[in-house]
Amino acid sequence: MSKWVAGIDIGGTNTVVGLVNHKGLIAYRDKLKTEDYATPEELVKAICLSIKKGELQLEVRVSAIGVGAPSGNFYHGTIDHAPNLKWKGVIPLASLFVKASGIKTVVTNDANAAAMGEMKYGAAKHMRDFLYITLGTGVGSGIVANGQLIYGHLGFAGELGHVIIEKDGRICGCGRQGCVEAYCSAPAIVFTYHEISKTKQEITATEICELAKNGDKYAIETFNKTGDWLGFALANSVAHTGPEAIILFGGPTAAGNLLIDPTQNSLEKNLLYVYRNKVKILRSSLPESDSAILGAASLV
């Protein structure tokens, strides 16, 4: 008999629910609008109802719940001061799930969950040392070393989006200056495009990506500069954990080689010689939310 678990990906905009078997098959999926729920309790209740629905449809029972959430703390089962969620403070997420469903629940950071999914089913399959970087509204990351996710002493390891790459640089959402996130997130890409094109037109990173693919020189230059910054940051990260590969995930990676090539070039240029030509940059091989669902599911 197959064992089923629920993998949940809570994001600032959407929350995705999946029921996953031990082979990594996501047999049931559901999507909720995170912002529709006034309190974490209400969101958790809605997720548990959705899980129940999935159990009925598949005629199975879920034995555990794994949750990936922004600022998710693996040790405490909490969401700690997430800047991209409207709920402030420390949210005892795992307890809320247990209270609502009676099912054992494990919580981790969304990027960590996605890194786990990638290791079990995606581009990092069979790798024991890799970096997983999510480019989106922010820049998140999961670090796997010795085949294990690194959580750090307080559960906050792998904040590569908040490594400072430009002293006195751009203001970052975290309140400091010069973080990777201020140069390589989707909003940062828009900022760079405005700088280069000397325009202020309303545009999204996705649209800049389309422009670049159609040969727009400002858009291409935007991805070149983004890759320059990202590659520099990653060269310093490689000096920390010596990974086999770096997996990029998220909207801006749709630019493909327009982003990957300048990133790899900048990486090589800035790497310590012992690492040169030895660290691959790959795109995630899993569809959008699958890595987080599968990763969250694989926590339990």
Added chain:
Amino acid sequence: MSKWVAGIDIGGTNTVVGLVNHKGLIAYRDKLKTEDYATPEELVKAICLSIKKGELQLEVRVSAIGVGAPSGNFYHGTIDHAPNLKWKGVIPLASLFVKASGIKTVVTNDANAAAMGEMKYGAAKHMRDFLYITLGTGVGSGIVANGQLIYGHLGFAGELGHVIIEKDGRICGCGRQGCVEAYCSAPAIVFTYHEISKTKQEITATEICELAKNGDKYAIETFNKTGDWLGFALANSVAHTGPEAIILFGGPTAAGNLLIDPTQNSLEKNLLYVYRNKVKILRSSLPESDSAILGAASLV
């Protein structure tokens, strides 16, 4: 009956041999001049003779040998292109030991070995997540996460001395520019002192340390700036592995709070808020070569 192992610390200048029991007692010590030996084979032979001497003196048998060496590669048992040793290329160190002694041998990077020693017997006792930074001719490091040393895919993880902190900055021995090593090693401290005092007098980092303790304003300013750079670098490192503490080791740490205080201040100033006031900077609590001997011994 006590089990005995040999812990060896190979440095550019000296090689230290220790015989260690399972309680971490170094009951026999010997020192060789690394540079006295023309080939790695001759050094290994001399080390094995010294081990033999120790066995006779203590009336014990050594069951395994652990070696910490610059650019030591744990996976391959080799020294790979060590810039601070006169022997070039890849040296099959573990094989040389087995050939000369018949005893099972494990090799690792010298800073990694020292980090292990610190975790078993020193300032990092009972810690599962910490950074170990050696300040000397170069800047080395060992990263422990989830209670394990991080070796990385190729065995070269933890090169924090070669994280770039100043783009287009000082030339580093590695051939690049702006590395931590070019700002925080003992020779870099001398360089900074020359810059600040606008002199070119021949002086060592140890002498600058003495000057600082006696109130010399240039020397004090030198350690302030060194701490500024080091704290900045460490703030970025904390964002990677989220350690409980950072342990500093090596000659320049003799400056005590003249180095620790500006380092801690710069660390706090540059840390992402979730880590603030949560990461201690400590000095190694083990005597000079003991951490490496004990760490090398604990490998086996």
